[in-house]
Amino acid sequence: MQAAQPTGYLAEQEYGNLLYQLGKFALAENHQELALQLFQRSPDPRAIEKYLRLLYQAGETLTVENRLNEIIENPESEHLLYFALDFLQRKFEKKRTSILTDILRSCDAPVTLDEAHKDQVEKGMQRHYQRRGALVWRTENRMWRALFGMTFWHLLFREGNGFCNEFDRLPLALREQSFWRENEEDIRSLFAELDSPGKWLRHLMAVAAQFYGTANGVFRWHNSLLEIFSHVLQHTPVHALAQVLTEMSQDYLQRNDGYPDLLVIEDGQLRFEEIKAPGDSLRRNQLMSMRRLQQAGFNVVVQTVQWQVDPEQPYIVVDVETTGGAQGYHRIIEIGLVKVCGGKIVDEWQSLINPERHIPRFITELTGINNDMVATAPKFHEVFAQLEAFFADAIFVAHNVNFDYSFFRSEYERLGHIFKLPKICTVQRMRQHFPGLASYSLGALCQTFDIQLTNHHRALDDARAAAELLLLTQARATEQLR
Structure with a gap:
């Protein structure tokens, strides 16, 4: 049988x-x-x-x-x-070689990024292009799913379409791959109506105005979506977008992922970029999505990255003096910042900070900073704007970086902000490029490499010394590439 x-x-x-x-x-x-x-x-x-x-x-x-x-x-x-x-x-x-390998090998010259971006390479590339004056968003699958969901909202979520079950909010028509078959006429009519960028954008704005925040299984709402769509529609023929969404409608489960990492608008031209760091591979679903975008008329490229010292990248070398070692309880009493760019020190910033609590005697003995000195100093929130400007587009560098970074993160959290920057530890970099030394403390390294450190445990002096260590490691890294 x-x-x-x-x-x-x-x-x-x-x-x-x-x-x-x-x-x-x-x-x-x-x-x-x-x-x-x-x-x-x-x-x-x-x-x-x-x-x-x-x-x-x-x-x-x-x-x-x-x-x-x-x-x-x-x-x-x-x-x-x-x-x-x-x-x-x-x-x-x-x-x-495979098709995927050939595509990677045929890429333009790799972009140089500091290895501090290793865990967030797309964010590093976004900063790289922004320094050149480009508009950049990390879009990946999110943008295309949101454009699909908002464009077809009334078809996807109209009464009677239903969901698979109470736990899966993806419309049944998408799960069963029947969305195009059931709605082909309506989809074609909708695209006939949305025949200009202005009409399409007004359609999206109307959907957002009525349904913003409504939970669904297609995409997540975000306050930057309309801004992104506005730029895309200004730089893209509507028929290209219609072609991509039509293909998603016909086979949503196979065509809703694999889209490039970045949307870049530079010199008036729009392109999508898939970013690949050393050791990354191009997956087949990424290739298929890239080909669909190219066939629709989009400029799509694969951009590779190499880890080197980036001469255009600003580094902010940081040192903080505090009331004690535990960032959850203790507070900053002094900040020293040194900006390094292009292989040299280009700027400095320093300030005492009122910690709004008592400075212990042993901290005064260590740093020379007492309660009277900080009584009239600005509180952290009063220098926040200056710090934000100084840290713009920078990599956070410090000797034993997690200590200084944790105090900044805590101060930001007290103000209701998130502090998140790529970071470099000069202890780790010195161990990497100058192995075998007896000690990697700041004082010992300054003595070994004849770096001036006049007022140890004062923020700006320590930051200057750490900046010299950073420059030593960058010079050594550049030599090793030759």
Whole structure:
């Protein structure tokens, strides 16, 4: 008796995934023939790819080549199409690298960023372009999902569409891939109405005015969305946006991710950039989304990054003197800042700070700062604006950086602000570039490298000394690249 077949999109998806997972389990247990049978029966693109790879390994090259050509002629999904193109080139035309590798290798010259941006490379690139005067937003999938959800709000969430269940707020039509089939006429009519940037923007504004903050499973509201859409519509033909949203409507589950990291508007031109740091790879879904944007007429590039000293990057070397070591209770009594840019010190800032609490005797003995000296000094909130301006677009640098950084973060939190900057520790950098020294304390390093430190434990003097250490490490890093 023939087994019953699944009916409906969701059932077919679950059936295909089940066979794929069973095939992987059979393969792991060395049941090759059973795994092949399960992969062959599954409509899941991952299973089809695995089946053809196993057939190729078994020597069935003619069968595999014919099937790859069939997929290219009539692709069942973008996933399979790019697999077929890549596998055919590499295995049958003896091409040694993948499509994804070729794209990365064909990129323009990498942009130089300091390694302090390693954990937030997209944010580092955003700052890099902003220094050049460009408008930059980190958009990724969020912008496209929001544009999709707000443009089609009344079609997605009108009465009767419903949700899959109380825990999943994604509209049922998207989950079941029926949104385009059920709404094609309405979608085409809507795009006919939104035939100019002004009309489209007014449509989005009306949706935001009525529904802003309404929970949904498509996107998250953000107060910058309309600003981003305004710039996009000013620099993009509406038919290009309509093409991308149409393709998302036709296959939302496969086409709602993989979009580039940054939206950049520079010299009056709009482009999307996918940022790749050393060691990063380009994923297949990213390639597919980039190709769709390019086919719609967008300028899309992959920009690689290399970790070096960035001559345009400002560094703020910081030292703080405090009433004690615990930032949750103790407060700042003095701040010293030294700005480094282009391999030299370019600016300084210093101030005593009224901590609004008693300075212990041992702190006065260590720093020379007493209660009378800070009594008329500004409180932290009174120098906040000056600090914000000085730290603009900078990397936070300090000797034992987490100590100084934690005090700034706490002071910002007391004012209801978030303090978040990339940071560098000169202790760690000195250990990296000058290993094997007996001590990496500030005083010991200044003595070893003949750096002037006149008033140790005063903020500006310590910051100046730490700035000299930063310059030493930057010079050593530059030498090592030659």
